[in-house]
Amino acid sequence: MKYKAKCEIQLEGKPSDSVLVMPEPEKLCIPLESTRFLFESVEVKEGQSVQPGQVLARDLNNYSVPLLAPRAGKVKLGEVENHIVLDEITQQEEEPYDHREDEAHIPKEMGSIGLKRYKLLALGAWQFVYDAHSFKLPDPFGTPRAVIVSTVNLEPYTARGEVQLQKRLANFTRGLEHLQSLLEYQPIYLVMPDINSEFSRKLQDSVRGYAWVKPIQIAPKYPSDNFAVMARQLGFNKEEDNPVWAMRTEAILAIDRALTLSKPSTVRIISFGGPMVKKPVHLKAMPGYPLKDILADRIESGPVRIIDGGVLTGAMVSDQQKGLTAECNGLTVLAEHSDREFLSFVRPGFDRQSYGKCYMSALRGAFKERLNTALRGEKRPCVACGFCEEVCPAGIMPYMIHKTLYSGELEDVEQMRVDLCVGCGMCSFVCPSKIDLRGEFVKAQEDIERELHAQEVQA
Ligand code: SF4
Ligand code: SF4
Structure with missing residues (x-):
């Protein structure tokens, strides 16, 4: 990809x-x-x-x-x-956690690794773990292909790893060691922001000598920090059986607290x-x-x-x-904008950014927009500008899938590979018609899973 x-x-x-x-x-x-x-x-x-x-x-x-x-x-x-x-x-x-009563839930062949994984589940740390491709909770007793640990959160307004780790870098490093003890041979990819930043240098120093940690740097633009995007960039495709586990800073801190102190976060x-x-x-x-x-x-x-x-x-x-x-x-x-802005999208717009340079703000150069919920005009149909396809990291054609969702069968939508959508929302963000493409595709993925694949299992 x-x-x-x-x-x-x-x-x-x-x-x-x-x-x-x-x-x-x-x-x-x-x-x-x-x-x-x-x-x-x-x-x-x-x-x-x-x-x-x-x-x-x-x-x-x-x-x-x-x-x-x-x-x-x-x-x-x-x-x-x-x-x-x-x-x-x-x-x-x-009270520190006592797992004696829980041993019945753990596959016997997993031994101490099974005990530790169950402890993470019981102490609430497992809820921070994702299947990188489906974003669902993975099986705590499953075998991952690899683990992605990200300290980077590029989506606007989300908690940043370097802030969460301000006083807890030692806990984070110990949490990584615990994580490694849950695995057999699988690599842990540690995603860092700008590799030359002070935070990155501290992070690299803290994991120096850990051969099982593979530091990687990603492009500093959203959605390069999306778990599915990172997994595909690393060569782990969705189609294979075992999942790629993915987690952010808070997961490693919760793992550390659970396995060091036997306490929940x-x-x-x-x-x-x-x-x-x-x-x-x-x-x-x-x-x-x-x-x-x-x-x-x-x-x-x-x-x-x-x-x-x-x-x-x-x-x-x-x-x-x-x-x-x-x-x-x-x-x-x-x-929240409740007033209707009639044909607002054709006004000069010095204060609003647009991917298509259709507002006068294109003359201003870079500036921070004061985002609000306004649709900027009436609800409007796709104008086939192709911006959504240009920004889509999954390489699919959002506007075609959008049209097919309205006119075609779910099988047609599946053939257009809506399953590859990673839900980053970039298509909805740049769309001049402000169509909720991301919302449509997340729902389409669920519908395909329920209506097409669940039927296959039953048949
Ligand atoms: S949300 Fe939109 S831009 Fe993001 S992967 Fe899905 S279709 Fe592509
Ligand atoms: S960005 Fe919006 S208007 Fe443009 S092609 Fe995609 S769906 Fe259509």
Whole structure:
């Protein structure tokens, strides 16, 4: 696959390197749903007192990955729909994990590696691991072809590895050693930002002598940090059986805490950015931290749209969601545009960037755009400009797939290799008609899996 990142994304509101430690909340509102997980099997009762690290619920369709209590508190199940509320919060040390009861779940032939992998699952560290191609949770007892560990996050407004590692480089290095102890012979690719930067030099020094770590540098343009893009660049194609495991900085820190201290990671560093945030920073907070307490006095007045994650791949936070999800790595806040901007896309536009140089801003040179949610005009059809194809790192033809989705069969869409889409969102970003191509393709992949391939298995 040839990587074709041509678009420079410059936006206002990038989180600074500072980390704001959020005060202890009075209560936590922990959503039972996050990007990949649905914690349907609730294991606590109304009014029950729980300890930090205790299992609140599990996702039975994802290797029973647990939702853990970040703090001690009293459970309230009915207070907020689809959330577990923890009231009367107190900060206590977690009891070290005791895995004796869990050994029955571990394949015998895996020995100590199996025990360690199960421990990661039980202590919540496994939830940070991805199958690089499908972005799903891989089997904790499976055999990977290789592991990609990325300290780089290029998507605008997401938590950056060098900030998460400011005081924890030693923990990160030890986490890598633990990771290596879970493997047999598979290489670990360590993805670094600009290899000549100070952070990169420190990182390289910390893994010097580890022959099993292969440092690599990627192009500093989004979406070169996308797991599927990196796996393909390294020569690991999707078609082969064993997955490539992929994870970011927070996963290695969670692995270190789980295997060094036998404790879960209940607090993490996430980003808090976007043009509507007064002082974009990184935040130290735990799942369930009330969104209203994070936003209070920290955002500009006016209607806003909150996104869980980065601006290109994140999901809009609904009014029903009250706290940080278990997987959240950043919150992005944009101005919500409710006014219709009639034929706005043909106005001169000194303040807006366009991949197609169709606004007067093309004369300004590089500048940071104050992004908002406006579509800039009416909903409009594809104008066949081809920009989406130019920027697509997967080498597919987004506009053709978009048209086929409306006029053809799912089999036709599959033949156009929508499965190669890595969900980076670049096509939607550059599209002058502001079509949600990424959203369409993610859904098409799910439909193909469910309607075509699930039928094959049944037949
Ligand atoms: S189709 Fe769009 S979302 Fe998918 S890989 Fe290409 S640019 Fe990214
Ligand atoms: S970028 Fe948008 S308008 Fe242009 S070809 Fe692709 S889908 Fe059509």
